[in-house]
Amino acid sequence: MRSNAVLLTVLLSFAITLMLVTYTFYNFYKLNKEQHINNIFTKYSVITQIYHEHMMKRTPEVTLEANLAVYDLYPINGVVAINEAFDGAKVLKRVGFNKVIDSMLFIQKQVVATRDIRGMRATMLESKGKIYFFLESRSNRVLLCDDSLKPYFPIHLLSAYLTIILVILISVALILYKLQPLRAVTKKLRRYAAGDRDLSFAIKGSDEIATLANELERARKSINALIESRTMFLRNVMHELKTPIAKGRITTEMLQEIKQKQRLKRVFIRLESLINEFALIEEVSSGAGHIDKKRYRLADIVDEAIDQSMLDSNNIESNIDDTQWIVCDFKLMATAFKNMIDNGVKYSTDGKIVITSSPDGSVLFSNRGRELNRALEYYIQPFSKESSSKDSFGLGLYLVNAILTLHSVKLGYRHLNQKSIFEFIRVCESRKV
Numbered sequence: 001m002r003s004n005a006v007l008l009t010v011l012l013s014f015a016i017t018l019m020l021v022t023y024t025f026y027n028f029y030k031l032n033k034e035q036h037i038n039n040i041f042t043k044y045s046v047i048t049q050i051y052h053e054h055m056m057k058r059t060p061e062v063t064l065e066a067n068l069a070v071y072d073l074y075p076i077n078g079v080v081a082i083n084e085a086f087d088g089a090k091v092l093k094r095v096g097f098n099k100v101i102d103s104m105l106f107i108q109k110q111v112v113a114t115r116d117i118r119g120m121r122a123t124m125l126e127s128k129g130k131i132y133f134f135l136e137s138r139s140n141r142v143l144l145c146d147d148s149l150k151p152y153f154p155i156h157l158l159s160a161y162l163t164i165i166l167v168i169l170i171s172v173a174l175i176l177y178k179l180q181p182l183r184a185v186t187k188k189l190r191r192y193a194a195g196d197r198d199l200s201f202a203i204k205g206s207d208e209i210a211t212l213a214n215e216l217e218r219a220r221k222s223i224n225a226l227i228e229s230r231t232m233f234l235r236n237v238m239h240e241l242k243t244p245i246a247k248g249r250i251t252t253e254m255l256q257e258i259k260q261k262q263r264l265k266r267v268f269i270r271l272e273s274l275i276n277e278f279a280l281i282e283e284v285s286s287g288a289g290h291i292d293k294k295r296y297r298l299a300d301i302v303d304e305a306i307d308q309s310m311l312d313s314n315n316i317e318s319n320i321d322d323t324q325w326i327v328c329d330f331k332l333m334a335t336a337f338k339n340m341i342d343n344g345v346k347y348s349t350d351g352k353i354v355i356t357s358s359p360d361g362s363v364l365f366s367n368r369g370r371e372l373n374r375a376l377e378y379y380i381q382p383f384s385k386e387s388s389s390k391d392s393f394g395l396g397l398y399l400v401n402a403i404l405t406l407h408s409v410k411l412g413y414r415h416l417n418q419k420s421i422f423e424f425i426r427v428c429e430s431r432k433v
Contacts, residue, residue, distance in 0.1 A: 006179060014172045018165070025161045029154050036152045037092050040131065041124050046071060047133055047144060048122060072148035073133070082143055089127035126151050181209045185216065197224050234282060238275060245271050280335060281382075281399050291329050291406055298324040298363070298428050302355060305337030315345050319356040320363075326428035328407050333427075336403040339396045340365045340422060347420070363424040371415035380411065 050067045068074055076082055125132040131149040135142050181203050188199050201217040203210045249268045255261040299320045306316055326333065337355075344353030348367035356364045372379065380401040401411050404424060412423040 006182070007176070010172065010175050010179070014168065017168060021161070021164055021168070025157060029157055032154060032157060033152045037124065040149055041093050041095070041122075047073065048135060068144065071146075073144045073146050076132070076143040076145055085125070085127050085130075085132055085143060085145070087127070089125040089132070092124045092126050092131075094121065094123040178207070178209065181205075181213065185209070185213050189216070192220065197227070234279065238279060241275055242272070245275075277395065277399065280332075281395060281402070291332070293327055293329055293407075295325055295327050296330055296333075297322065298326050298357060301326060301328070301330065301334055301337055304330070304334040305341055308334060308338040309341045309345075311341065311345055315352050316341060317352065317354045319354065321357045324357055324361070324428045328427075332403045332406065336400045336424075337363075339400050343396050344422075357428070361426040361428045363427055364421055365423075366419045366421045368418060369420045371420065372413065376411070376413040 047068075050071075065074060076085055121136045123134040123136070125134060129151060131146045131151065133144040133146065135144070185201060185203070188201055191199055197220075201213045201220055203213040245268050249265065252261055252264040252268065255264070299318075299322050302318055302320050306313065306318070309316075341353055341355070344365050344367040345351055348369050350368050353365060353367045356366070358364065376397075379397045382395060382398045397411075404411050404427070407427070409427045410425045412425050414421050414423075
């Protein structure tokens with residue numbers, strides 16, 4: 001969801017705009033339709049006047065039809081025709097009013113003025129594409145059809161609405177088209193972060209996205225140059241360091257004194273181990289190495305770590321469930337286990353460490369020893385160590401945490417019953433019950 005935030009914002013803005021435009025035009029439609037109906041309904045006063053004169057003067061039906069024809073009106077006669085007009089008819093407007101009739105009467109040799117108030121109702125109907133006027137009074141009813149009028153159809157309003165919607169759709173399409181290179185750049189950035197250093201970010205054009213992509217391309221070339229320079233430097237350093245170490249180990253074998261021979265041999269082995277560890281730290285921290293994750297037995301990882309530590313097996317107690325598996329890079333995870341074993345034996349009071357796997361998939365490294373003086377976050381930083389540790393560069397836990405981070409695993413610590421317990425939290429698949 002978050003990776004498509006810009007796209008979702010554009011689509012949401014389009015949806016809101018579409019709703020607002022539709023709502024506005026709907027209100028315009030209702031207002032125009034109402035005005036149209038009101039303008040048409042003004043005819044009712046003329047119609048009622050013609051009809052009233054016909055009723056009062058008792059004029060022939062031909063005269064009534066002739067007067068109505070002047071206004072494009074004609075009466076609907078016959079039950080069938082009237083029923084067809086009323087079938088499915090829609091009432092557009094209805095008004096009730098009173099017709100006042102003033103007259104003079106001669107009663108008992110006196111002239112008396114009289115006023116007759118007659119109720120009437122006029123209804124405008126729409127049926128089958130025609131407009132009808134239905135007049136009702138106490139004594140009579142009449143249905144009139146207007147040939148000159150047609151039902152309201154907002155052709156101009158609809159055209160304007162569709163034009164605006166089309167413009168909005170074209171604008172959204174252009175925005176999405178312009179955003180397409182940005183999505184391509186994002187995918188390339190992910191590939192670059194995963195280790196693909198040979199791709200190109202360059203895009204033709206002069207807009208903001210093209211400018212950003214071209215700047216990324218320049219940054220990529222600079223970063224690649226730095227990586228190549230660093231790699232070359234490290235290779236040369238490793239080569240120059242390993243060469244005298246190899247010569248020193250060969251020379252050591254020529255010594256006659258056993259004590260000095262063993263001491264120098266341990267020194268050279270330690271130096272070679274440190275060089276390899278530095279190389280691994282640089283590879284992990286820079287992300288330059290390829291992480292090859294596969295499914296392995298947890299017991300095989302532990303056995304490999306014990307072999308790498310070159311410690312006396314009597315100092316290591318392993319309580320690992322053979323049925324548990326772990327998805328990891330075998331080399332890196334074995335190195336992490338080896339560092340935990342080295343630290344556990346080195347800092348324990350009895351020179352022993354116990355490795356245990358729990359049912360929830362965690363692995364615990366416990367040894368007898370005092371509690372850490374500081375929080376765990378301090379010791380997972382590079383070159384941090386206890387002041388009393390003189391034979392360590394303080395990179396063990398830093399490397400362990402870096403490897404676990406690559407595998408989305410957390411490192412935990414607690415001190416319980418005079419034991420320091422480090423934990424790889426849920427590093428492997430949980431034991432099936």
